[in-house]
Amino acid sequence: MRATLYYRGSLSSCNYDCPYCPFSKNKDNAETLAKDRTQLARFMDWVREQEAGGNRLSVFFNPYGEGLVHRWYREAMTELSHMAHIDKVAIQTNLSVKLDWTERLNPRKAAFWATYHPGETSEAAFLKQCMFLYGKNIPFSVGSVGVRSAFAAINSLRRKLPEDVYLWVNAFKDAKNYYSEADKEQLRLIDPHFDLNVNDYDSYGKPCETGHSVFYVQGNGLVKRCYKDRTVIGNLYRSGLEGLARQRPCRLACCDCYIGYIHMPELELKSVYGESMLERIAKPADKGSGMRQRMKI
Numbered sequence: 001m002r003a004t005l006y007y008r009g010s011l012s013s014c015n016y017d018c019p020y021c022p023f024s025k026n027k028d029n030a031e032t033l034a035k036d037r038t039q040l041a042r043f044m045d046w047v048r049e050q051e052a053g054g055n056r057l058s059v060f061f062n063p064y065g066e067g068l069v070h071r072w073y074r075e076a077m078t079e080l081s082h083m084a085h086i087d088k089v090a091i092q093t094n095l096s097v098k099l100d101w102t103e104r105l106n107p108r109k110a111a112f113w114a115t116y117h118p119g120e121t122s123e124a125a126f127l128k129q130c131m132f133l134y135g136k137n138i139p140f141s142v143g144s145v146g147v148r149s150a151f152a153a154i155n156s157l158r159r160k161l162p163e164d165v166y167l168w169v170n171a172f173k174d175a176k177n178y179y180s181e182a183d184k185e186q187l188r189l190i191d192p193h194f195d196l197n198v199n200d201y202d203s204y205g206k207p208c209e210t211g212h213s214v215f216y217v218q219g220n221g222l223v224k225r226c227y228k229d230r231t232v233i234g235n236l237y238r239s240g241l242e243g244l245a246r247q248r249p250c251r252l253a254c255c256d257c258y259i260g261y262i263h264m265p266e267l268e269l270k271s272v273y274g275e276s277m278l279e280r281i282a283k284p285a286d287k288g289s290g291m292r293q294r295m296k297i
């Protein structure tokens with residue numbers, strides 16, 4: 001079967017200090033780091049075994065914190081990008097680490113979801129990292145949380161990135177009715193797909209690929225169907241994909257996060273992101289129309 005696996009181990013630490021994040025400047029002790037490393041090694045063993053069974057996989061690392069500061073995530077990405085039965089490997093990252101190791105990645109399968117945190121890094125430093133990936137033809141999306149205090153920084157970054165690098169803006173949803181119409185207009189000029197994210201989707205009882213071909217794997221092997229539904233649906237290492245996969249209608253009232261709603265078939269988001277949905281790179285035609293809109297202002 002073909003499946004997408006989100007993977008999150010025990011890591012919960014980061015080298016950045018974002019004020020809105022519970023993992024900011026958190027330091028994991030040696031024991032937790034060793035556990036995270038062992039868990040990832042176990043996961044990698046399991047992934048290697050899947051080739052013989054004919055399973056094709058896409059893997060997305062979404063750690064609590066920053067994974068790429070640790071060698072085991074860099075090595076896992078590199079190895080996965082060269083495996084015949086892997087279609088894609090991507091990671092959510094603040095892109096702060098030295099990127100020389102990416103020379104060993106297979107750019108046809110590896111990708112980055114790079115989040116810009118103004119205040120934690122300079123625009124010049126972040127751009128330099130983006131341009132390194134760009135120069136190596138390694139696919140990546142860039143994005144930021146659309147808090148009002150960051151509008152100017154996001155706008156500036158958009159102007160300086162190459163036109164063919166997609167920049168997404170994640171809607172800030174912690175405060176109700178946060179955006180005025182004027183705010184939304186402004187953000188649409190930066191991210192032509194901002195409306196897709198600012199919306200919450202009624203999902204109760206609706207089909208969703210999570211739990212069927214998309215799984216959220218924890219370091220200990222327990223699997224949840226998605227980022228939001230806390231019910232454990234099984235253990236990856238005991239049940240295998242075939243034992244876990246079942247069509248399950250959504251049990252929650254709404255779906256409000258990109259890594260969830262992209263798996264709702266009724267939204268047909270493949271038409272927007274094509275084969276790069278996991279790393280959130282919109283198709284060129286859509287980026288182009290957004291760019292043309294910006295040029296008018």
Ligand code: SF4
Binds near residue numbers: 014021117
């Ligand atoms: S870079 Fe990400 S994980 Fe690290 S503190 Fe900021 S939001 Fe949290």
Ligand code: SF4
Binds near residue numbers: 227252256
């Ligand atoms: S909350 Fe979203 S991702 Fe989770 S099952 Fe419902 S629709 Fe799918």
